[in-house]
Amino acid sequence: MSDLELRIAGEPVDPTQDWTLHWLDRDAGVVLLRRVDGTASRLALVEGSGRDWVVTLAGRRIALEAMTWRERVMAEAEVAAKAHAGPVDVRATLPGLVVAVSAIEGGEVGEGEPLVTIEAMKMQNEVRAPRGGHIAEVAVAAGQTVAAGALLVRLG
Amino acid sequence: MVPPFRRLLVANRGEIALRVMRTCRELGIETVAVYSDVDADALHVAAADRAERIGPAPAAESYLSAEAIVAAAERSGAEAIHPGYGFLSESGDFARAVEAARITFVGPPAETLATLGDKLAARRAAADAGVPIVPGLTVALDDDTSESVLAQVGLPLMLKAAAGGGGRGMRRVDRTEELTSALASARREAASAFGDPTIYAERVVAPARHVEVQLLGDRHGGLAVLGERECSVQRRHQKLVEESPAPAISQSQREALADSACRVAGSVAFHNAATVEFLVGADGSHYFLEMNTRLQVEHGVTELVTGLDLVEWQIRVAAGERLSEAVLGAEARGHAIEVRLYAEDPHDGFRPVAGTVGAWRMPGGPGVRVDAGVGAGSILPVEYDPLLAKVLVHADSRPAAVSRLRRALDETLVGGLQTDLSFLRWLVDEPSFVAGDYDTGLVAERWGHGPPLSDEELALAALIARETRHARQATRPPLPAGGATRAWTEAARRAGVDRTPHR
Numbered sequence: 001m002s003d004l005e006l007r008i009a010g011e012p013v014d015p016t017q018d019w020t021l022h023w024l025d026r027d028a029g030v031v032l033l034r035r036v037d038g039t040a041s042r043l044a045l046v047e048g049s050g051r052d053w054v055v056t057l058a059g060r061r062i063a064l065e066a067m068t069w070r071e072r073v074m075a076e077a078e079v080a081a082k083a084h085a086g087p088v089d090v091r092a093t094l095p096g097l098v099v100a101v102s103a104i105e106g107g108e109v110g111e112g113e114p115l116v117t118i119e120a121m122k123m124q125n126e127v128r129a130p131r132g133g134h135i136a137e138v139a140v141a142a143g144q145t146v147a148a149g150a151l152l153v154r155l156g
Numbered sequence: 157m158v159p160p161f162r163r164l165l166v167a168n169r170g171e172i173a174l175r176v177m178r179t180c181r182e183l184g185i186e187t188v189a190v191y192s193d194v195d196a197d198a199l200h201v202a203a204a205d206r207a208e209r210i211g212p213a214p215a216a217e218s219y220l221s222a223e224a225i226v227a228a229a230e231r232s233g234a235e236a237i238h239p240g241y242g243f244l245s246e247s248g249d250f251a252r253a254v255e256a257a258r259i260t261f262v263g264p265p266a267e268t269l270a271t272l273g274d275k276l277a278a279r280r281a282a283a284d285a286g287v288p289i290v291p292g293l294t295v296a297l298d299d300d301t302s303e304s305v306l307a308q309v310g311l312p313l314m315l316k317a318a319a320g321g322g323g324r325g326m327r328r329v330d331r332t333e334e335l336t337s338a339l340a341s342a343r344r345e346a347a348s349a350f351g352d353p354t355i356y357a358e359r360v361v362a363p364a365r366h367v368e369v370q371l372l373g374d375r376h377g378g379l380a381v382l383g384e385r386e387c388s389v390q391r392r393h394q395k396l397v398e399e400s401p402a403p404a405i406s407q408s409q410r411e412a413l414a415d416s417a418c419r420v421a422g423s424v425a426f427h428n429a430a431t432v433e434f435l436v437g438a439d440g441s442h443y444f445l446e447m448n449t450r451l452q453v454e455h456g457v458t459e460l461v462t463g464l465d466l467v468e469w470q471i472r473v474a475a476g477e478r479l480s481e482a483v484l485g486a487e488a489r490g491h492a493i494e495v496r497l498y499a500e501d502p503h504d505g506f507r508p509v510a511g512t513v514g515a516w517r518m519p520g521g522p523g524v525r526v527d528a529g530v531g532a533g534s535i536l537p538v539e540y541d542p543l544l545a546k547v548l549v550h551a552d553s554r555p556a557a558v559s560r561l562r563r564a565l566d567e568t569l570v571g572g573l574q575t576d577l578s579f580l581r582w583l584v585d586e587p588s589f590v591a592g593d594y595d596t597g598l599v600a601e602r603w604g605h606g607p608p609l610s611d612e613e614l615a616l617a618a619l620i621a622r623e624t625r626h627a628r629q630a631t632r633p634p635l636p637a638g639g640a641t642r643a644w645t646e647a648a649r650r651a652g653v654d655r656t657p658h659r
Contacts, residue, residue, distance in 0.1 A: 004622050004625060004626075006618035006621055006622055008609075008614055008617065008618070013614045013615060013617070013618040014615060014618065015615060015618040015619035015622050015623075016612065016615035016616050016618070016619050018612075018615075019616055019619060021619060021620060021623045023627070025515075026627075028514075028515040028517075028532075028571070029514075029515060029571065029624070030515060030517065030569060031620060031624075033616060033619075033620075042566065043517075043566065043567065043569055044569075044616070044620055045514075045515055045569045045570075045571050046620050046621065046624045047514055047515075047571055047572070048621075048624075049628070050625075053620075053621040053624065053625070055616075055617040055620045055621055056569065056570070056571060057613050057616060057617060058566075058577075058578055058581045058582075058613075059565070059568070059570070059575060059576075059577025059578035059579075059580065059581050060503070060574075060577075060578035060606075060609070060613075061573075061574045062609065062613070062614070062617040064617055064618065064621040066621045066622055066625045094508070094510050094538055095510065095538050096538060099344065099348065100344070119348060120508065120510070120538045121508040121510075121538050121539075121540065121541065121542050122322070122324065122349065122540075122541060123392075123507075123508055124341075124344075124345055124348075125507065125508075148510065
């Protein structure tokens with residue numbers, strides 16, 4: 001199976017041939033990388049399974065897809081199916097307390113405008129509209145606690 | 157030697173609870189942990205001799221509940237309570253409740269906490285003691301004073317919460333029209349964080365460095381000045397990196413800062429550990445910011461350069477001991493730097509990240525200290541601060557300490573969630589940081605969202621993902637011999653066609 005295609009943020013990337021990989025802790029995903037010319041080595045971490053992988057290099061998480069030919073065909077079909085624009089659900093990325101709601105049901109919102117303010121980890125985070133449009137539904141009220149992934153606002 | 161106390165309760169969680177318990181073990185003091193429901197399996201609970209549940213996950217009902225904590229101390233027979241930092245560490249009411257229960261509070265007297273906890277009162281006290289303060293108001297803002305505020309303070313200005321700390325309730329105002337909405341949001345954040353919406357205004361001093369002086373006082377008038385710390389690497393007005401000594405402070409500035417710190421401390425009834433924070437302007441003049449009468453997150457850098465255990469001395473002072481000659485005459489040796497590992501995405505405005513810690517490898521070797529509150533598999537409750545660990549290094553000189561820090565960070569791996577490690581690793585190669593010539597604008601001006609990934613990093617990540625998928629495929633459990641496995645399944649597996657999810 002040597003036909004894996006690697007993608008980062010949807011763009012194909014060729015694996016380097018200038019470095020080699022050595023396992024330090026296979027279960028934890030710890031790898032040592034050595035440059036083949038012997039001038040450098042560094043540690044990295046790899047997590048994931050199947051198609052989806054995350055490599056942590058110098059503290060930075062890099063999400064990758066490693067796809068077989070078959071998975072690539074499936075992924076392309078999925079993208080084609082999603083291409084038409086539909087309603088957008090804005091969801092909480094973190095669990096927390098809703099402290100303010102500026103979205104008004106039935107109103108209009110511009111891209112990047114604040115919808116809801118959620119307090120989590122002692123920080124107030126503004127959730128903004130991913131695109132402009134009509135506010136079809138406001139699913140939360142100030143004072144309410146929300147779980148990660150909870151629906152906040154639906155853009156029609 | 158008889159321990160200062162038989163049993164001590166640590167009214168905190170995370171790395172600082174573990175830090176305090178380590179000293180207690182060395183002194184022969186039994187430790188009591190407190191925990192909320194989400195922390196039942198946390199490391200600080202496992203590290204203590206005994207543990208007391210204090211309530212549900214929200215801090216207001218557990219770690220901020222003076223009543224629950226005092227009751228836990230009474231149940232467990234603790235003779236003293238160490239509050240750590242944050243939570244109730246600067247609450248005069250808490251200190252009073254502890255003393256009323258005939259338990260020793262490891263901190264200053266309750267009245268001192270009450271005075272200094274009000275940042276406005278502290279500003280007035282410092283000004284009265286002849287210490288320069290940041291230009292601005294010494295009275296609270298009401299909602300109708302915008303015109304007079306602008307006239308008196310000038311732009312740009314900083315709104316601050318009187319009950320503030322940790323950067324919360326702070327808003328910078330650059331333009332007149334921003335004042336009203338900034339004031340409203342600062343008030344909201346202050347009310348939610350501290351239960352007090354009082355806001356005041358200061359002129360923005362920029363460029364500026366954040367330098368603070370560590371003090372340790374006993375109940376007999378002994379006061380030790382344990383040098384300064386430079387804390388200018390900040391995001392959201394919260395510190396990320398601290399070092400001692402401050403790299404760009406002259407000996408005369410150092411003495412002036414120490415003198416101001418002692419004047420502020422002398423203006424209140426103070427004993428135990430305290431930090432006096434200053435802004436130092438481009439011309440070298442300094443302005444009092446606030447005095448924190450508790451252990452600071454970054455106390456470890458002072459411990460490394462002085463060789464003292466500040467927690468030990470907090471406990472001894474609380475027990476009535478005098479500071480020793482070694483403490484009063486302590487001198488700094490070498491250079492120490494601390495970096496804070498946070499569950500935050502520095503590529504997305506240092507947004508806090510929730511989740512579970514995956515792999516966890518901390519650095520070691522000469523001159524490296526790690527104070528961690530989590531380990532592999534730890535779940536990060538969203539209710540609390542996202543600090544994971546502090547990595548500290550000590551070396552003979554600043555350049556050696558920076559090299560040591562770079563080496564230590566190269567040994568550090570955290571899985572499961574994005575941390576600020578990528579920012580910290582970038583920082584140790586950043587020319588202004590390496591030169592020791594930086595101010596509080598460093599993160600905003602030089603980091604932004606961080607540099608893009610290099611082609612080499614992308615190609616390395618691709619190599620790792622490809623090799624890992626191949627390796628995992630190869631080590632998949634063998635097919636059961638004979639039995640139900642159909643010939644076509646085997647053939648398909650050999651050909652690499654696999655429809656079942658697997659690791």
